[in-house]
Amino acid sequence: MKIRTSSDWRDALPFDAPLRASEAVPGEPTRCTGCGPSSEVREREDLWVVKHHHPNNPAGFVRFYCAAHRPVVAPRPEPAPSKAPRERRAPRAASNRLPAPTIAERPAVMCPDCFVEVPATGVCGMCGQPVG
Template identity: 50%
Template sequence: MKIVESADWRSSIPFDTPVLVADLIPGEPTRCAACGADSESFDRTELWAYKHQHPNNHSGYVRFYCREHVPAPARPAPVESKPARRAPRRESVPRTGPRPASADPDPTRALCPDCFVEVSATGVCGMCGTRVS
């Protein structure tokens, strides 16, 4: 079973890239996160949404910034080129014996007819306890 979070307007914003708030979500004028609670409200055409990385939440968090306080877009890290290493030469030796069977990348697995969950190798559903043969 795959657990996913619900989709909302914040999931479409790229990380570390300013996006105009008026293009994302309509609404009333609001404040800049850096200006503070006592500052004046800005129209959404004057605010930028910026999605920050978060150490505990993979979705990150979004803050609105005015033109003065919007963070600069993140620049990609420079790629360091490493010299290619050559693999040591090995002598060609004829192979004897049977070849190992290739593993099936997507084997067919049994599903519980009631829960629609994959059943373990024991043949018992871990959710409802039904025996599947």
Template identity: 55%
Template sequence: MKIVSSQDWRDAIRFDAPVLVADVVPGDATRCVACGADGPLYERTELWAVKHRHPKHHGGFVRFYCEAHKPAAAPPPAAAPVASARARAAAAPRAQRRTTSPKPTPITDRPTRTMCPDCFVEVSVHGDCGMCGAQVV
């Protein structure tokens, strides 16, 4: 079974990018989260929706802000620096060493262990089953 979140209007908003509320969800006038419950009502054309990241919910959460409290848009991600040919050549052997690991022993090459015929658990080296106490040879 695969658990997925439901489809929601908040999924269409990018993280940390202010978007006019009227463009993403229709509705009545509402308040800015920073102005508080006593703040004035704003039309949805005057409010900005910002989707913030949440440490425990991958979908994040959305807050509405007026023009005065609208957070600045997040800067675009920095471009990765271009590595020189010498740096790439030096990094290649290190990467190769990390990816190589000892091969696991195939199951057919491992010693067989004695199992209890009644409990189907592995018995000790002395031949006693830890579950039912039977002596297994």
């Protein structure tokens, strides 16, 4: 399954950065993800919105949190630069190999009844007629 992306308000949010929900996306009151679906709805001024990374969707996913459940997002570690110098490979010497042979392309053969190209087997895939 290929996930298609669409453009909406979530594209403007940075990943893993808690923002006030009222500033990021004004709207109707909603529930905190941490409190669960049976909790009371809260005003957007009381909620935080966080865009998380998703393993299968590059656009990520967005969750709303109250102040008690707001995740503390640690900064992503920067990759450490390698200390060992990279080895340079010596360029390959010109070899005495012959170039690969070129294969002449077969002329297209058309079926006289179906007007489709016949494969190399010589039998039309549509009607089954042998074409020589």
